[in-house]
Amino acid sequence: xxxxxxxxxxxxxxxxxxxxxxxxxxxxxxxxxxxxxxxxxxxxxxxxxxxxxxxxxxxxxxxxxxxxxxxxxxxxxxxxxxxxxxxxxxxxxxxxxxxxxxxxxxxxxxxxxxxxxxxxxxxxxxxxxxxxxxxxxxxxxxxxxxxxxxxxxxxxxxxxxxxxxxxxxxxxxxxxxxxxxxxxxxxxxxxxxxxxxxxxxxxxxxxxxxxxxxxxxxxxxxxxxxxxxxxxxxxxxxxxxxxxxxxxxxxxxxxxxxxxxxxxxxxxxxxxxxxxxxxxxxxxxxxxxxxxxxxxxxxxxxxxxxxxxxxx
Amino acid sequence: xxxxxxxxxxxxxxxxxxxxxxxxxxxxxxxxxxxxxxxxxxxxxxxxxxxxxxxxxxxxxxxxxxxxxxxxxxxxxxxxxxxxxxxxxxxxxxxxxxxxxxxxxxxxxxxxxxxxxxxxxxxxxxxxxxxxxxxxxxxxxxxxxxxxxxxxxxxxxxxxxxxxxxxxxxxxxxxxxxxxxxxxxxxxxxxxxxxxxxxxxxxxxxxxxxxxxxxxxxxxxxxxxxxxxxxxxxxxxxxxxxxxxxxxxxxxxxxxxxxxxxxxxxxxxxxxxxxx
Numbered sequence: 001x002x003x004x005x006x007x008x009x010x011x012x013x014x015x016x017x018x019x020x021x022x023x024x025x026x027x028x029x030x031x032x033x034x035x036x037x038x039x040x041x042x043x044x045x046x047x048x049x050x051x052x053x054x055x056x057x058x059x060x061x062x063x064x065x066x067x068x069x070x071x072x073x074x075x076x077x078x079x080x081x082x083x084x085x086x087x088x089x090x091x092x093x094x095x096x097x098x099x100x101x102x103x104x105x106x107x108x109x110x111x112x113x114x115x116x117x118x119x120x121x122x123x124x125x126x127x128x129x130x131x132x133x134x135x136x137x138x139x140x141x142x143x144x145x146x147x148x149x150x151x152x153x154x155x156x157x158x159x160x161x162x163x164x165x166x167x168x169x170x171x172x173x174x175x176x177x178x179x180x181x182x183x184x185x186x187x188x189x190x191x192x193x194x195x196x197x198x199x200x201x202x203x204x205x206x207x208x209x210x211x212x213x214x215x216x217x218x219x220x221x222x223x224x225x226x227x228x229x230x231x232x233x234x235x236x237x238x239x240x241x242x243x244x245x246x247x248x249x250x251x252x253x254x255x256x257x258x259x260x261x262x263x264x265x266x267x268x269x270x271x272x273x274x275x276x277x278x279x280x281x282x283x284x285x286x287x288x289x290x291x292x293x294x295x296x297x298x299x300x301x302x303x304x305x306x307x308x309x310x311x312x
Numbered sequence: 313x314x315x316x317x318x319x320x321x322x323x324x325x326x327x328x329x330x331x332x333x334x335x336x337x338x339x340x341x342x343x344x345x346x347x348x349x350x351x352x353x354x355x356x357x358x359x360x361x362x363x364x365x366x367x368x369x370x371x372x373x374x375x376x377x378x379x380x381x382x383x384x385x386x387x388x389x390x391x392x393x394x395x396x397x398x399x400x401x402x403x404x405x406x407x408x409x410x411x412x413x414x415x416x417x418x419x420x421x422x423x424x425x426x427x428x429x430x431x432x433x434x435x436x437x438x439x440x441x442x443x444x445x446x447x448x449x450x451x452x453x454x455x456x457x458x459x460x461x462x463x464x465x466x467x468x469x470x471x472x473x474x475x476x477x478x479x480x481x482x483x484x485x486x487x488x489x490x491x492x493x494x495x496x497x498x499x500x501x502x503x504x505x506x507x508x509x510x511x512x513x514x515x516x517x518x519x520x521x522x523x524x525x526x527x528x529x530x531x532x533x534x535x536x537x538x539x540x541x542x543x544x545x546x547x548x549x550x551x552x553x554x555x556x557x558x559x560x561x562x563x564x565x566x567x568x569x570x571x572x573x574x575x576x577x578x579x580x581x582x583x584x585x586x587x588x
Contacts, residue, residue: 027449047449058438058472065442065456068378068427071449088432089469093439096429097421 008168011142013037015149031077060089067099079105079121095133102152102159109248110291117281126253136226140200143170181229186219195246251276333388340409346566348389350492350551368398383461384430399425434467444485463495477544478517492553525549
């Protein structure tokens with residue numbers, strides 16, 4: 001099957017499988033978290049796969065010890081538990097030692113919507129942003145997922161990757177550079193929408209419809225939110241009159257928050273409209289799309305917010 | 313046994329460490345003397361007994377043993393050893409406690425011979441388990457040794473590591489608990505955790521030995537047993553917090569209190585090297 005047609009988790013773990021076949025120092029730790037393509041990894045490379053059980057703190061501590069001994073470690077768990085449950089282990093035992101450990105969070109945003117606020121993955125990016133040594137990647141397409149594996153191994157320092165599920169076919173003719181950290185999916189306009197991950201496709205669909213009208217929007221996939229891309233200010237913010245950020249994470253500390261910091265610190269007169277999940281623990285249950293509709297993260301909702309706030 | 317031939321040397325080293333720790337704390341006006349004094353004989357055994365296979369000539373040797381002090385706040389007892397064995401310079405040693413110092417109240421990896429940034433409790437054993445696991449995977453001879461405080465054992469992540477180590481049969485993993493029976497604020501005499509501890513640890517599929525943590529013969533016997541076991545090993549070392557200075561012993565006050573000038577004089581007399 002081509003990369004175009006497979007689940008993004010398979011794109012990611014198949015690439016990890018490939019890298020691990022030639023690099024025996026790559027170790028995968030799972031906190032009892034499953035993925036179809038990870039089963040093949042566990043079966044074929046039993047010496048490079050450890051299920052640590054339901055113990056995220058221990059998973060990070062073991063990863064630290066392995067990495068101190070020369071291993072490159074990938075830790076896999078549900079986004080909320082892989083970050084918040086073991087935040088201090090990540091801070092002290094991975095980041096303060098600047099170790100080559102990639103933490104893979106499954107259950108992006110509201111994709112585990114039925115499982116309640118414990119399982120919602122909308123505070124992972126904000127929490128990881130507090131860690132100075134952390135690189136944070138939010139993946140919007142299979143080719144990005146595939147290349148994120150290579151990049152995580154290359155940089156030999158802590159990485160957090162929010163890994164979604166389902167089909168994320170790549171867009172043609174868009175080069176990926178992790179050192180650049182973003183890619184322009186629709187040419188820059190006066191109004192540009194900055195997004196990433198699952199929301200990217202949604203925003204593109206919306207813009208396809210809107211751009212047929214008189215106002216046109218540029219779309220940028222800011223897939224590396226930390227370190228904040230060096231050229232983003234010059235290449236994107238300086239060329240925008242209005243920026244709209246769209247993210248499937250809480251607005252406290254996420255993508256929009258990062259953009260607001262950059263805009264404010266550079267005293268740029270650029271209007272910013274932040275669209276994301278409210279600062280809230282959602283004690284309610286529903287599908288991802290149900291949450292998106294309720295909290296204005298579906299296409300209609302995003303459009304309504306833009307129209308109301310910008311008066312267009 | 314290495315101790316029988318070096319008895320005087322070990323006892324002298326222990327006294328020197330306590331005196332240095334006292335003087336360093338007094339000079340800087342800060343430090344954790346009680347918990348530093350309780351683990352001196354353990355540290356002397358590990359370093360001067362050549363149990364930890366690490367050299368100041370090549371502290372990052374891939375074949376070394378890894379030692380992580382979970383109770384890094386007891387660094388006042390480790391710094392004199394690192395100085396004596398050539399890991400750190402005299403200049404750096406004397407920086408302890410100064411503003412902007414490169415030697416502080418916790419251990420960090422900028423110090424040669426230190427593997428880990430200490431300060432937050434409950435992590436050391438898990439990190440050591442990862443180190444031990446890596447050696448097992450690669451069929452290398454490294455051993456991972458952690459020294460924990462007894463109050464630290466309330467941290468749940470330690471118990472996650474204990475189960476992991478047993479499941480993976482990490483016989484290159486050693487955990488020593490400095491059982492000095494005092495936390496920052498209270499006595500920890502409860503038997504809920506440490507009562508029948510050997511039996512409990514055996515049920516977790518660890519070897520476990522309870523020893524007098526100030527008695528070299530018992531310390532070395534337990535270390536020997538670790539070296540020949542096929543399971544992870546726990547040593548519960550019964551110690552006295554503040555050991556060596558009568559008014560500091562077994563008193564919760566001396567977790568991080570600084571002695572008055574009068575008390576310093578008494579402590580100096582009691583730790584007098586001439587008595588060794």
